[in-house]
Amino acid sequence: MSGSRDAAVAPEAAGAGESEASDAGESLTNDLGEPETDDATAAEVSDAAAAEPTETPTDREHRREVATDRWLGIAGAALSLVGLGVLVRQSSLVLAGAVGVGYAVYARAGEAPTATLAVTRSVSDAAPEPGDEVRVTVRAENVGERALPDLRLVDGVPPGLAVVDGPARVATALRPGTAVTFEYTVRGARGDHDWEPLTAITRDAAGARERVSDLDAPTAIACTPELSAGGDLPLRGLTTVHHGRVSTDVGGAGVEFHATREYRRGDPLKRVDWNRRARTGELSTVELREERSATVVLLVDARESAYVAADPDAETAVEASVAAAGQAFSALLDGGDRVGVAALSPLDCWLAPGSGTVHAARGRETLATDPALAPTPSDERFYRSLWLRRFRRRLPADAQVLFFTPLVDDTAATLARRIDAHGHLVTVLSPDPTATGTAGERLVALERRQRLRTLRSAGIRALEWGDDSFPVAVAAATRRWSR
Amino acid sequence: MRPVAIAGVAAVAVGLLAALDRGIAAAISPTSAVVTLLGVLGLVQGVRYANARRDRRRLLTEPGEPERRAPAAVPGSALDERIAQVASPAPGGYRSRRDLRDRVREATVEVVARDRNCAREAAAEAIDDGTWTDDPAAAAFFDTRTAYPVRVRVVAGVRGRSNYWYGLRAAIDEIERIDGGEP
Numbered sequence: 001m002s003g004s005r006d007a008a009v010a011p012e013a014a015g016a017g018e019s020e021a022s023d024a025g026e027s028l029t030n031d032l033g034e035p036e037t038d039d040a041t042a043a044e045v046s047d048a049a050a051a052e053p054t055e056t057p058t059d060r061e062h063r064r065e066v067a068t069d070r071w072l073g074i075a076g077a078a079l080s081l082v083g084l085g086v087l088v089r090q091s092s093l094v095l096a097g098a099v100g101v102g103y104a105v106y107a108r109a110g111e112a113p114t115a116t117l118a119v120t121r122s123v124s125d126a127a128p129e130p131g132d133e134v135r136v137t138v139r140a141e142n143v144g145e146r147a148l149p150d151l152r153l154v155d156g157v158p159p160g161l162a163v164v165d166g167p168a169r170v171a172t173a174l175r176p177g178t179a180v181t182f183e184y185t186v187r188g189a190r191g192d193h194d195w196e197p198l199t200a201i202t203r204d205a206a207g208a209r210e211r212v213s214d215l216d217a218p219t220a221i222a223c224t225p226e227l228s229a230g231g232d233l234p235l236r237g238l239t240t241v242h243h244g245r246v247s248t249d250v251g252g253a254g255v256e257f258h259a260t261r262e263y264r265r266g267d268p269l270k271r272v273d274w275n276r277r278a279r280t281g282e283l284s285t286v287e288l289r290e291e292r293s294a295t296v297v298l299l300v301d302a303r304e305s306a307y308v309a310a311d312p313d314a315e316t317a318v319e320a321s322v323a324a325a326g327q328a329f330s331a332l333l334d335g336g337d338r339v340g341v342a343a344l345s346p347l348d349c350w351l352a353p354g355s356g357t358v359h360a361a362r363g364r365e366t367l368a369t370d371p372a373l374a375p376t377p378s379d380e381r382f383y384r385s386l387w388l389r390r391f392r393r394r395l396p397a398d399a400q401v402l403f404f405t406p407l408v409d410d411t412a413a414t415l416a417r418r419i420d421a422h423g424h425l426v427t428v429l430s431p432d433p434t435a436t437g438t439a440g441e442r443l444v445a446l447e448r449r450q451r452l453r454t455l456r457s458a459g460i461r462a463l464e465w466g467d468d469s470f471p472v473a474v475a476a477a478t479r480r481w482s483r
Numbered sequence: 484m485r486p487v488a489i490a491g492v493a494a495v496a497v498g499l500l501a502a503l504d505r506g507i508a509a510a511i512s513p514t515s516a517v518v519t520l521l522g523v524l525g526l527v528q529g530v531r532y533a534n535a536r537r538d539r540r541r542l543l544t545e546p547g548e549p550e551r552r553a554p555a556a557v558p559g560s561a562l563d564e565r566i567a568q569v570a571s572p573a574p575g576g577y578r579s580r581r582d583l584r585d586r587v588r589e590a591t592v593e594v595v596a597r598d599r600n601c602a603r604e605a606a607a608e609a610i611d612d613g614t615w616t617d618d619p620a621a622a623a624f625f626d627t628r629t630a631y632p633v634r635v636r637v638v639a640g641v642r643g644r645s646n647y648w649y650g651l652r653a654a655i656d657e658i659e660r661i662d663g664g665e666p
Contacts (some may be wrong), residue, residue, distance in 0.1 A: 068544050086518060154546035163550035184550070201544050212544050311541025312554035361496025376553050408558045435560055439655050441563030443590065446655075446662055448558075450593050 007424065055118035057143050061197070063212040070207045074100055085425040105339040110204025112211035115151065116144025117174075119198055119217040128188035130225045131162060133198065133400030136186060140215075141179035148174045151202040153182070156196025156214075160375030161186040172443050188223045190322065192369045195219040224368035227326045227360070233338070234426070234478050235294045235400060295338045295353045297326045297424075299391075300367075301405035301412055302345040308408055310435040317406035320431035322367050324470040325404050328429075331362050342391060344405070344415065346380035347372035350394055379393065380453060392422060400425040406433045407464075408444060413451045420460050428455055432466035570648040572639065580647055587654055588625055591615070594658045621657040624650030 015044060078100025085093030117140045124135040127256055139153055140150055155168040165185035172180045197214035260273055263283035267410035273284045300321045307316045324340070332339045333355060341363055348374035349360060367373065395401075405412040407430045420426040430452065434445035455462045465473035485545050501508040503594070513521075588610060595615050597607035609615040613622035613629055623629045631639075631646040635653075639646050 064544075066544075068543055069536075069539055069541050072539060073533040073536030075531045076535065078529070079525050080529025080533060083522050083527070083529050085522075087522030087526060119527060152546070157549040159553035162552040168550050169546065189552075196549075197547055199544075201546070210542075210544060307555055307556035308558045310557065312557060313552070314555060316555045406558075433555075435559065436556050438559065438563045438566075439556065440557035440564075440566055440650050442659055443587065443655050444559035444562060446590055446594070446659060449662065450590065453597070 006182065018294070022074050022084060024125045042441070055141055055143055057116045058119040058215045058217055060115065060117075061201075061214040063199075063214060064206075065112060065209065065211045066205070068208055071103065074107060075104040078104060098260055107206045107208040110206050110208060112204050112209040113146045113148055113202050114144065114211065115148065115200035115202045115213045115215065117141060117200060117215060118143045119215045121195065121198075121219045123153070123219060123221055125188075126221050128221060128223055130190050130223055131186050132188040133185050134188055134221060134224075136168070136185045136219075136227045137181060138168075138180045138217075139179055140174075140198075140200075142174035142176050145176055147176060148202055149205040150207060151180075152201040153180070154182070154199040154201070156198055157184075157186065157195035158195055160189055160191055161193050162189075167398045183219060188221070190223055190225055190319065190368055191375045192222050192371075192372075193220060193375075194234075196249070203448055222369055224364060225323075225326065227330045227364050227367070233331065233429075233474050234404065234481060235296065235332075235427075256289040260284050260286050293336050294332075294400060295340075295396050296307065296332055297342055297395060297399050297401050298326050299344060299351060299401050299403045300373060302343045302349075302373050302377075302405070303382050305409050305411075306344075307377045307404050308406060308433045310433055315380060316375075317408075317431045317433040318373065320433075320465075320470075321404035321406070321429075322373055324429060324431070324465075325402075325472055326364070326367050328402060330360070333360055333363075340399070341366045341370075342394075343370065343372035344403075345372040345386065346378050346382040348390075349373065349390040352394070353396060353399060384415070388415065388418065391419075395424055397423075400427070402427050404429050406431055407448050407451050408433065410451070413455055416455060416460055417458055420458070426460050428452075428460055429464040430462065430464040431471075432464050485512075545607050561632035566648070570644050572643065572645040584625070587651065587658075591625070591654065594662045598661050616657045616661075618653050618657050620650050624654040630650065652663065 027233030059215065078097045081100060082094050083093075083097075085091065085097060109261045119138065119140045123137075128134050136155070138153070140153055150173055151169075152171045153169060157163055163184050164187045166183060168182075168184045170180055170182040174180060180438050195217045195218065200213045200215055201210060202213075203210045245388050258277070262282065263272060263285050267285040271288075273288050276282060276284050300318070302318050302321075305320070310347065311317045329339050329341070336355070338353040338355050339359075341351040343347070343349035348369045349366065351366045354362075372378070379455050401424050403412075403416050403419070403426055405416070405428065406412060407428070416426050416428050430448075432448075434448055435441040436445055451461050452464060461477075463473055463477040466475075497507070497511075501511060563581060565579060569576050569583065591610055592603050592606045595601075595609060596603045599606065599609070606615070610625050613619075613626045616622050619629075619632045620635045621629045623635075630636075631650060635649045636646055639649050
């Protein structure tokens with residue numbers, strides 16, 4: 001595909017000379033309603049033909065061609081003037097009407113040209129950290145035979161990224177062989193972000209006809225946050241047979257006192273209760289609480305209903321859940337537990353529980369870039385029973401589940417109870433995305449609080465955090481929870 | 484329409500010929516009344532065509548706002564849209580009103596049962612007979628036999644909203660107050 005060559009991601013920073021283009025583009029974008037281009041357009045257009053050989057046009061998909069109705073009624077106005085001139089016997093009015101007829105012909109004469117452009121897009125950093133600013137440079141060269149008297153280019157910024165500097169669009173006119181460059185800056189956010197096709201809108205000189213095309217110039221950035229351990233979450237008493245840090249109700253070797261029992265042949269001498277032997281003459285053995293490791297699956301609710309926030313521009317509950325799951329992932333791995341990742345999503349996402357540095361890297365990759373945990377919801381439909389059947393089949397028998405969900409619908413609460421009922425102890429960790437402005441928002445917040453209460457009364461641990469950070473909420477909840 | 488179009492084309496053709504050949508123009512020699520009539524016709528038709536622009540928006544492509552991150556939904560915004568639909572005092576939307584009332588009632592039963600430490604059935608009874616609250620508007624929202632207070636009806640009438648809308652808001656205010664906000 002010709003477009004893929006043009007759209008190769010160049011990690012170098014954009015040249016200083018091209019920065020003027022974005023400023024010019026900004027001033028032009030404000031005039032998008034008017035098709036006239038001004039002198040600033042000429043300043044940003046470079047004569048590409050002299051500098052580089054003619055490029056292959058980028059693959060283009062025609063979307064629509066319409067009459068804009070810009071000159072609608074001009075013929076009527078002209079006829080009115082002529083009629084009025086005849087009526088009042090004024091030849092000057094008839095002549096003025098003739099001018100209007102000229103405009104009507106002008107409006108019908110043109111045709112919206114095809115956007116035969118070679119588009120390249122480069123980013124200053126293809127693998128930024130969350131919050132980093134990434135400079136995006138787009139260059140479009142007219143490689144066709146015809147001039148484009150009125151061209152508007154609107155870049156397809158990924159929906160998960162926000163532009164923080166400059167508009168991602170430009171309006172200009174391009175002769176054959178000339179090019180336009182514009183720049184803007186996006187702020188990095190977790191996930192794989194693919195640019196959507198650039199939209200090119202071309203009009204004839206009169207602005208009476210318009211043609212819209214999509215120009216495909218694939219570009220992507222991957223933003224993988226570092227995982228930092230936070231929120232030393234106390235796990236529930238479902239453990240593996242291996243040693244770890246979760247205290248159990250099983251007596252044996254450990255640190256914390258559990259019980260005493262009659263001495264049996266073979267018990268280690270250091271666990272014999274010598275005080276009791278001295279007092280009563282009987283031999284007894286002290287049992288300590290065994291500490292074992294656990295198998296934990298971090299389940300993140302990423303259904304469409306979980307992409308909610310108290311403010312339309314705020315981070316969604318899925319982002320909060322993934323960030324908290326990342327902290328729990330690191331903390332649990334550091335504690336010697338086996339940790340896996342799954343998503344409650346129409347798209348499949350499963351990382352089997354494991355441990356070790358390779359597994360830590362896999363977990364980081366899954367949480368950052370798995371399509372099921374993308375920054376924007378999937379269009380696929382979610383089938384609850386199918387998902388639950390597949391999840392149960394994969395879940396190890398001794399695994400407990402940390403379920404990250406905003407709990408804004410009954411499905412999440414029902415699933416938590418069903419998973420818990422199947423013997424996999426569930427802890428619900430819920431970022432609070434509710435607002436309290438309108439009647440509907442208050443009712444939904446109330447229903448969510450009731451779901452939390454219902455879960456707690458069913459014996460499921462539930463923790464919520466809103467303005468507090470996740471580790472602070474965990475620390476507060478840990479004091480409340482018993483083992 | 485076809486005869487009119489033929490007549491129009493013929494008139495234009497005669498006009499062009501008259502412009503080229505003075506003899507034809509002299510032969511037609513329209514009277515002053517005919518010229519005035521043509522002027523009026525041109526003016527009326529011109530105004531009629533120009534009028535087509537009125538109320539017509541230009542069909543320019545709206546590229547949207549790709550610079551903005553895809554906005555997140557706010558929990559409850561869909562519910563607010565449904566509430567806005569029933570805010571009008573116009574009759575209708577019975578099913579929508581009933582569904583909304585059932586949903587608020589469900590939440591209210593939970594809140595009242597928890598507040599009074601009683602069974603859900605007892606809470607449902609208290610809601611049905613209006614004894615769950617001191618707010619008459621909130622009580623009337625669930626108890627259809629009780630009329631809304633005069634104050635609510637007057638305010639609703641003046642502001643052009645339905646009694647139902649005021650009752651719904653009063654009920655949500657009341658259950659929020661009873662609930663206390665602690666999970």
